Amino acid sequence: MxxxxxxxxxxxxxxxxxxxxxxxxxALKSHPxxxxxxxxxxxxxxxxxxxxxxDFLHRIEIVxxxxxxxxxxxxxxxxxxxxxxxxxxxxxxxxxxxAQACVSAGNTGALMAMSKVILKTLPGIDRPAxxxxxxxxxxxxxxxxxxxxxxxxxxETLFQFAVMGSVLCEAIHQKAHPKVALLNVxxxxxxxxxxxxEAGQILQHTDQINYVGFVEGDELYTGKVDVIVCDGFxxxxxxxxxxxxxxxxxxxxxxxxxxxxxxRLLSKLIAPRIQNVLSKMNPDHYNGASLIGLRGIVVKSHGxxxxxxxxxxxxxxxxEAKRRLPEMINDRLESILLDINS
Amino acid sequence: MxxxxxxxxxxxxxxxxxxxxxxxxxALKSHPxxxxxxxxxxxxxxxxxxxxxxDFLHRIEIVxxxxxxxxxxxxxxxxxxxxxxxxxxxxxxxxxxxAQACVSAGNTGALMAMSKVILKTLPGIDRPAxxxxxxxxxxxxxxxxxxxxxxxxxxETLFQFAVMGSVLCEAIHQKAHPKVALLNVxxxxxxxxxxxxEAGQILQHTDQINYVGFVEGDELYTGKVDVIVCDGFxxxxxxxxxxxxxxxxxxxxxxxxxxxxxxRLLSKLIAPRIQNVLSKMNPDHYNGASLIGLRGIVVKSHGxxxxxxxxxxxxxxxxEAKRRLPEMINDRLESILLDINS
Numbered sequence: 001m002x003x004x005x006x007x008x009x010x011x012x013x014x015x016x017x018x019x020x021x022x023x024x025x026x027a028l029k030s031h032p033x034x035x036x037x038x039x040x041x042x043x044x045x046x047x048x049x050x051x052x053x054x055d056f057l058h059r060i061e062i063v064x065x066x067x068x069x070x071x072x073x074x075x076x077x078x079x080x081x082x083x084x085x086x087x088x089x090x091x092x093x094x095x096x097x098x099a100q101a102c103v104s105a106g107n108t109g110a111l112m113a114m115s116k117v118i119l120k121t122l123p124g125i126d127r128p129a130x131x132x133x134x135x136x137x138x139x140x141x142x143x144x145x146x147x148x149x150x151x152x153x154x155x156e157t158l159f160q161f162a163v164m165g166s167v168l169c170e171a172i173h174q175k176a177h178p179k180v181a182l183l184n185v186x187x188x189x190x191x192x193x194x195x196x197x198e199a200g201q202i203l204q205h206t207d208q209i210n211y212v213g214f215v216e217g218d219e220l221y222t223g224k225v226d227v228i229v230c231d232g233f234x235x236x237x238x239x240x241x242x243x244x245x246x247x248x249x250x251x252x253x254x255x256x257x258x259x260x261x262x263x264r265l266l267s268k269l270i271a272p273r274i275q276n277v278l279s280k281m282n283p284d285h286y287n288g289a290s291l292i293g294l295r296g297i298v299v300k301s302h303g304x305x306x307x308x309x310x311x312x313x314x315x316x317x318x319x320e321a322k323r324r325l326p327e328m329i330n331d332r333l334e335s336i337l338l339d340i341n342s
Numbered sequence: 343m344x345x346x347x348x349x350x351x352x353x354x355x356x357x358x359x360x361x362x363x364x365x366x367x368x369a370l371k372s373h374p375x376x377x378x379x380x381x382x383x384x385x386x387x388x389x390x391x392x393x394x395x396x397d398f399l400h401r402i403e404i405v406x407x408x409x410x411x412x413x414x415x416x417x418x419x420x421x422x423x424x425x426x427x428x429x430x431x432x433x434x435x436x437x438x439x440x441a442q443a444c445v446s447a448g449n450t451g452a453l454m455a456m457s458k459v460i461l462k463t464l465p466g467i468d469r470p471a472x473x474x475x476x477x478x479x480x481x482x483x484x485x486x487x488x489x490x491x492x493x494x495x496x497x498e499t500l501f502q503f504a505v506m507g508s509v510l511c512e513a514i515h516q517k518a519h520p521k522v523a524l525l526n527v528x529x530x531x532x533x534x535x536x537x538x539x540e541a542g543q544i545l546q547h548t549d550q551i552n553y554v555g556f557v558e559g560d561e562l563y564t565g566k567v568d569v570i571v572c573d574g575f576x577x578x579x580x581x582x583x584x585x586x587x588x589x590x591x592x593x594x595x596x597x598x599x600x601x602x603x604x605x606r607l608l609s610k611l612i613a614p615r616i617q618n619v620l621s622k623m624n625p626d627h628y629n630g631a632s633l634i635g636l637r638g639i640v641v642k643s644h645g646x647x648x649x650x651x652x653x654x655x656x657x658x659x660x661x662e663a664k665r666r667l668p669e670m671i672n673d674r675l676e677s678i679l680l681d682i683n684s
Contacts, residue, residue: 074532135590136590137589137590148527151527151534151535152535152536183579184579185490185493185574185575185578185579190416192493192575193493193494193575194494216578216579216582217578217579217580217581217582217583217584217585217586218582218583218585218586218589219586220583220586220587221586221587221589221590222586222589222590230579232527233527233534233535233576234575234576234579236527236558236559237525237526237527237558237559237572237576237579237580238559238579238580238583239559240558240559240560241559241560241562241580241583241584242559242583242584242587243559243560244559244560244561244562244563244564245562245563245584245587245588246587247479247560247563247564248477248478248479248563248564
């Protein structure tokens with residue numbers, strides 16, 4: 001593996017360097033050719049570095065800044081007034097070619113807005129999309145996009161998302177001809193709104209994409225398809241609903257299992273098993289949403305990710321960088337557009 | 343209780359009279375003033391009637407027809423060519439005042455289209471909405487609408503849904519000043535698409551509705567609010583996603599709990615408890631979606647509802663009829679519109 005440099009927004013997320021710095025050190029331990037540029041408050045960062053072995057320090061560079069994007073900053077505000085923030089400087093390192101990818105657990109809206117302005121979208125892509133993996137019954141990941149970068153999408157945008165999702169699944173999961181579907185309120189061709197129906201028409205005539213039609217919400221977790229496309233309004237609500245129902249089930253299991261002595265005893269013995277199953281539903285287990293369609297790699301971690309979860313986001317960014325995801329998406333899109341116009 | 347007559351689409355659903363007729367007989371047993379008009383194939387209906395006690399036969403009338411709306415009939419096809427279908431005749435009984443409500447487990451799209459054409463919407467209501475209850479952590483029901491009657495909604499329609507949902511919650515759940523929220527991708531005022539933001543503005547200025555703002559998908563099952571409003575595209579996918587994730591959890595629990603002797607033994611002992619908890623998540627347990635905003639009462643049962651679930655749909659229709667739901671919605675809407683215009 002060639003040398004790889006990742007830019008980390010060390011101050012982003014609920015816990016900042018307390019989580020991001022130890023996660024970076026963990027990553028350095030397992031990847032001998034990995035380097036980090038940690039962007040943020042030098043004093044803060046060093047506090048969490050000194051606690052670790054010094055063997056890896058030569059692969060860490062610090063870019064000092066004290067400005068941070070707050071979790072509740074409006075994207076437009078962050079864009080205008082946080083030009084020296086750790087988030088922005090990390091993205092600029094990618095733009096300048098000093099880092100091959102950026103990882104941040106900071107404000108999602110600000111990260112999306114800044115990424116689009118600083119890195120720009122690929123030719124032929126109107127808007128970047130936020131994409132993540134869901135855990136399916138089959139154990140295979142299912143890629144869902146968009147997760148909230150775009151609250152309204154026309155058919156062309158949905159089509160672009162389908163292409164990007166397909167390439168991402170091929171690149172990261174190394175699956176040939178991933179099955180791509182549009183999320184809809186029914187599987188029949190006449191179902192849904194105009195955007196979804198039109199996007200379906202375009203995809204049906206795109207030979208290079210393995211488009212399999214519409215799927216309904218209950219197919220999100222069956223693993224029947226590999227990539228599911230929807231607008232960001234639907235995607236965000238779908239993902240949050242899933243988190244909500246998982247929490248409800250945990251609650252109901254706990255309540256349902258606590259009454260009666262024998263049952264209480266059994267519950268205690270079996271609780272770790274149930275917790276283990278439910279932890280697989282924990283979004284932090286599948287941490288790292290990719291912002292794709294840009295001329296650079298940006299991975300968004302959950303704001304409240306712990307060290308292990310943030311490490312997953314780092315690993316995802318490293319994999320995307322190794323596989324040169326933006327170039328792959330660009331090549332595929334060019335080839336598809338040539339195909340359509342020929 | 344005054345006499346109450348319900349019109350049943352006896353042929354609707356996956357099982358037709360095999361389920362609908364015994365459920366009707368069950369309802370007659372517990373409601374002495376209830377009457378049924380069963381619409382469908384007389385021979386088929388009588389087959390399932392004869393098996394039951396004859397004590398209730400004087401409260402059952404049969405309207406014979408052999409035409410049925412198929413589960414895969416397109417709404418427009420059903421509307422044009424199924425004028426003697428059990429579904430349509432049942433709705434016409436409500437229109438003619440011979441029944442106070444209609445219950446059907448048939449094709450949802452056809453039922454919505456026919457209801458709108460035959461019963462018409464209330465003054466001030468552009469489109470009927472499909473609404474159902476979700477089971478929340480608190481044990482209180484949460485009303486979610488629209489569930490798929492309208493794939494695209496403007497702000498005015500979302501506002502009307504909010505009013506109807508609020509009145510429904512008051513009428514059926516007898517809760518004063520139910521908390522009403524709009525489903526969105528964030529809770530801040532600037533979040534979401536234009537329709538949702540505008541609807542929020544209108545609702546903020548509507549004193550008679552206890553509007554509490556936006557909620558995200560993970561609040562669907564917390565019980566923090568009583569009524570959640572969204573368009574039918576989002577509502578349908580949200581509901582189906584919930585079903586999907588519940589199925590995934592059952593699958594993962596079963597897989598996770600089956601290995602190891604002690605664990606297997608414990609699982610066997612505790613399995614009924616877990617099943618009991620999960621059955622509460624079963625949509626059939628919360629069976630019966632109301633089609634509201636019409637000049638008559640229509641309750642839609644799941645197509646694959648069993649006898650107990652179909653009985654729930656019947657009970658819901660009876661409650662709505664007793665409380666005169668369409669008149670309540672009409673009165674409230676009139677009062678709100680007067681308020682706004684004054």
